[in-house]
Amino acid sequence: MNSVGDGQLTFQFSAAERVEQILSQYPDKRSATLPLLHLAQEQVGYLTSAAIETVAELVEVHPGEIMDTVSFYTMFYTKPKGRNHIQVCQTLSCSLNGADSLVDHISEKYKIAPGEVSQDGKISLVKVECLGSCDTAPVIRINDSYYEGMTVEKFDKIVESF
Amino acid sequence: MAVFKPILTRYIHRKDSHTLSGYKNVGGYKALEKMFKTMAPDEVIEEVKASNLRGRGGAGFPTGVKWGFIPKDSQKPTYLICNADEGEPGTFKDRLLLSKAPHMMLEGMIISSFAIDCHLAFIYIRGEFYQEYKVLEKAVEEAYAANFLGKDILGSGFDLDVVIHRGAGAYICGEEMGLIESLEGKRGWPRIKPPFPAVEGYLMCPTIVNNVETLACLPHILNRGADWFKSIGSEKGSGPKLYCISGRVNNPGVYEEPLGILLTDLIFKRGRGLIDGRELKAVFPGGSSSAILRADEIDGLQMDFDSLSAAKTMLGSAGVIVMDETVDMVSVCLNIARFYEHESCGQCTPCREGTTWLVKILNRIYQGKGSLNDIDMIFEITDNIGGLIDPEASGGSFGKTICPFGEAVAWPIRSFVEKFEEEFIAYVEKGVDVS
């Protein structure tokens, strides 16, 4: 058994027409699972069990199967993450170009270990595998944006803007 | 040979290269018009076959041949999936195309769909590429507006819908069967073959999965003919190829060159040599899944599918990762192993258990607690996961997992230990404690 956060008991998509649109573009309902999960995650910030059940209802499968899918992908979170979700690439090119020291810097700065959320809920940090921007290593991804060719100084400057 | 002018990336430096108007200005969607007017689907397939276009996703399978596998008498709909789930470490060429030349790819998709009689195509884009997704979404909208997509495209009577599907962070979904499963809304566990996707793929219907770069080549083939395309590059592989250079080079990035360019040229001419003029130590020629090459092995090595196979590595996605003399190979090896452990889908036994085991052993060696026996164990474990690099020497002892992930784990790690054994031994003997 797994616990899926402690979110609300019910979940409803706020963008109903978007849901309809997503469902309509696939030949079968099940295929809409991933877009719907993305949509749900955008709405709440992570996937509550209520959200998973809602998606399951929409695509007409057992919530277990949705959970199966959710747990497979790293971009789906079943626990709350920070408002600024910092993902540091740690794969080869980035690692060669100093991603590790960047991680250390962020951990120290916010007193969080990779995989944790800061106490005020502002920042969360994870180490991720290749983000596909190796020419501008090291790369970090904060929420949905890439920040390339990072250095410690550059990072500090970026976070100031939040 | 004439000086090669970039084909795919020729106009990407323009600010509006990603818009419909920008693309049309440089001759975009011409091929489409030509095709609808003059060609039948079979002719398109023949043309692509004749162009000797090989898949740019990694395996290098001839694209036209792949299309030909679709059963002719099938009653089921056919699907095309554009594989934009680029996750290979050291590879970022598709991202460039997606953000700078989405219409080129869309045109390729329409051509391909027409050839295989597909009316619903998907673009499976990596979940992390949110900005690119937005660009692409825009491009698709524009294409719909201009009737390049939708019903009765350009009055040809051909319908095509394109759906952009975002992944959610799984390297294995770049494998075509994993991708199809993921598209179906399931976990990205690759299905066992046969049946091949061209027969039973998405929703058990015939499905073609093509890489972004492959699709982007199609308009050019149709525009300028198969013979022109064939003339680019060496005999062993034709067409332009996007090479990615990253790691310890002065000028990392994506460079378009014909297939068969020398690796040294790539590193020293296009990549402008190594940072601080350091000595080259090793290089991955085709992303982290290819076997590593030592500096003394790359002289005169051509970057095409067959030459690299002969050198017991592979072109893969042409993601060249360069390592200089200061790089610690054990930590690089551990880094790669950790990547594969994290991305192993966990379906087949050897890969699920073996990757974890490898990381544990490498970690121990890295922490200076290894033994010489561990080095032998790495050889054995990699062989057990993915088989030997050399198919002849392995005597059929490869292909131990459902998908090629097993080999993708085994070969680079094995090559590390094989080619830099002395560094591993040094770790073991000195008990180097990095922490």
Place this chain on the structure above:
Amino acid sequence: MPLIKIDDREIEVEKGITVLQAATAEGIEIPYYCYHPALSIVGSCRMCLVEIEGMPKLQVSCNTSIGELPPERKKDGKYDMIVRTQTEIVKRERENVLEFLLLNHPLDCPVCDQAGECFLQDYSYKYGRAHSRFLEEKRVRKNEYLGSNVIINHNRCIMCTRCVRFTREISGTNELFVQARGDNSKISIFEDKSLDNLLAGNVIDICPVGALLSTDYIHKNRFWNLEEKKSICTDCSVGCNILVYSQNNRIFRINARENHSVNGYFICDIGRYGFHRYEDAEKVTSPLIRSDGGFKPISWEGALKEIYEQFSRSKDGEKHQIVGIASPFHTNESLFMFGRLMDNIFKDKSIIGKLPFIEDYEIHFDSGFRISKDRSPNRQGLLDFCLNLEDEILQKVKTGKVRLCYALDDGVDRKLDEEWESFFKSQRFLVVQTYAMTPLAKLAHLILPGPSPMEREGTMTNDQGRIQWLKPSVSLTNKTRPDWEIIMEFMNTVGKRELKYSSVNEVNLEMGERFPSYRGMTFFKIGYQGLPKKNIATSRPSEGGQAGNTVT
């Protein structure tokens, strides 16, 4: 028909079957974990790799189907495929896969219920290496409940996903899924959606290792202590084929037995755990006679004498003096004897009735598995053998005239409604043949101890008209006697017959003589798999005779 060669053996096989199926049918062992004949093929365990001539890689035999080659491309001029299962590479491969499977396996066979019937054990012993080369810490996870009857031990799990596929493909309930990926993957359920469907117990059966455990059986016994008996389930009229495991006449568990004409590979949980009802029931082990408000034991001779006395008070020529209540829970043989007793001995003095049939809702699974609406196992047999069955017996019979009421009891959980209760209460002399103190038995004047469903022997006819042998799983104890024998004694006592059947088979023969649709029915003909009633006359012994084994 393609001709293939597996390890120097030429086999002609059906087109389209897999190498694994061909080899298994021929008795060549190819080890496997994730393959199950009833489930879809995933080919993930990699145990069944074999070498096939002309293929560059080793092939998973579970997913390699055999086709026919054009004559010019035949291997060695005549074979469509040449498979080798015993080469060095294949052996090494098996050894390696087993090594991987055992990396994180706790090797706790001593506490594992699967020990003795575990494929991990068997194959490790046959194909594995003797020593572990894994120096690292093993992954340890806690046991979890998947459902009220199923526990998972994650440490033993080899991720064959048979259970997941079972819930998706057979039960269609989808509760189980794989959580996370790679090394972290484990079988899981979604929050409160636990594995509690009617087929849940089957995942324990199909688990090739000891990961899925039954709460009902966990730590109760060891496999090799148990005696395995092939029988059929009597909890509904489908008549699922089962294997009953017992030790010292105590039943420990019931597993499904393969029978493609009846239940496939699975049974429902009603039948799987149903034996507890018989075990827990208050057993009747000796003839009992009512005295002073209670019952006291009496000898068989005494009981029969009592019956004769009651019977002899009946007068000739008066109708409905003797009431027989038949039961669809009994075997064909017992019902045949009962019908004979009523029709031939009591003749027009008698009338046969029955309690209302037990009916529940019918359950159908998409995979074709079903639980019948008719929850009495042998309604068809009852209708076949008790020809003058009177439906409206309550109305027909004026209880004042009845001298003797002889009732075969239904199952242990049979309840009586008021009408029936008052009917039985008003009987002058009620003889009940039962194995437990059911509500009906409590009203009796004389109780005759018969066998419980697990002790019965004879044939049953299911709702599809298929005749199957109910074999005793445990032996009769104390003074209980087989049902047909009790009825025979009854006939001998009151009808002054001299019947001396020594076994159920003799009753069976006699039954065939009198009921042509059952003619020629012997155990050798029907076998452990049963036969449709209409095929009995035409089939030869070999067709039904072979015994089926469970594939797990």
Place this chain on the structure above:
Amino acid sequence: MATVVKSYEPTFRDKLYIPALFQGLMLTFKHMFKKKVTIQYPDEKHVPPEGYRGLHRLNKYPDGRIRCVACEMCAAACPAHCIHIVPEPSPWEEGKERYPVRFDIDLLRCIFCGFCEMACPEKAIELTEIYDFADYSREGLWIDKAGLLEIYELTKTQNYYTVPNDE
């Protein structure tokens, strides 16, 4: 091919038998003065040689948990079928999840072969060097779990396994 074996031809001296008789007598006479092997049992106790297989015991962990996991390997290995175990889920939080709720050995059936000891994967059952456990009744020689644990308490300080008990 038959092998011809020459039989010993007795000499005259042999045939007389008298010297042989004397030889025999002298032999037994000499033995009368050899050291006696008798052990005065209740006063002196016999010390069995290493590896002697006597009464069984059931070992425990230092924290008092019983080592046995009721796997019944000993019962399976026992050629005399003298071990009877009833398993149950163990009451302890940590450790193995199964334990014997009953563990009986019929000492009258037992042949003290030590197979149980060899079969035990947990080093739970062990044969001690106790050999004097006669009793007046059959019931008295039916040793149960409590008895076996008591014997462990008596002989705790010793390890009778030939392989060192490392855990």
Place this chain on the structure above:
Amino acid sequence: MDLIGFIIICIKVVVVFAATMLAVMGMIYAERRISAFIQHRLGPNRVGPKGLFQPLADGLKFLMKEDIIPAAVNKPLYLLAPAMLLIPALMTFAVIPFGSSLTLFGRQISLQVADINIGVLYILALTSVGVYGIVLAGWSSNSKYPLLGGLRSSAQLISYELAMGLAIVAIVLMTGSLRLNDIVTSQQGHLFSWYVFKQPVAFLIFLIAVYAETNRLPFDLAEAEQELVGGYHTEYSSMKFAMFFMAEYANMITAAALTVTLFFGGWDIPFVDEAAMGNWGALLSGIAFILKTAFFLFLYIWVRWTFPRFRYDQLMNLGWKVMLPLALLNIFITGGILTIIS
């Protein structure tokens, strides 16, 4: 005979009887201890000092034990048999001289219960009677093993009695008298006047025959525990069984005493004139007799724990084919030599 003479005889009878019974007990103890020693054991050492009272304990045990008389036995004969065996065994001792004569209160008292002139014949006769005890026991038990034991015993006794008698005849030839006292006196003088030296062959035959007569190993075929489960006394228990035992040991004592008397000069101490030493001489001669007898008793035990039992056919072969011709030859030679000398 006067009253005093009668009293003296009575005393002698009592003394001899008591001594014999005591000796029997001693023998039982000795047998157990010596056999233990030969087998590197200690033997009984718990009852009394060094276990000396063990025979008492044994006797007590026999007395206390339940006396079982099987239903099928011939009761009178069954009861008679042990007595039939024991009484002749004790009676034999009457004629054996166990010392030179004692002079007390002016009376010369010969250390012999009854000095009869046909002592040798008396002995032969009584030993022959003893066999009836065994045969009766075997027969009356009405059981297979005892019967076999009885049969074996009778055949054995007949076979060896002959050889024994013939061996004694050689002595009688040399002595010229059947009186045991005469035989003893004729051996007085120096060591080599003992008949063992004059008649070695006769001695050997006699010794062997005596072992057979007393049913001792290696000739205990009548008892043969391994084959006949005790033979003739299988069905006996308690004191009756003890009587067989006592009889056996009494027989042994008598036989040993007889051997000493016939071949080892009886109570004679070589080179010593006991008569000249008066009462001291008598005492010495008594001790000498006891010691000599003790040696032969020891020999019995020694032999028992050294040699295995004969097979029945071997026993018969030895008796009839070896000993009997040898004894006859011996008489012939003895007679011849005596004729030549005289």
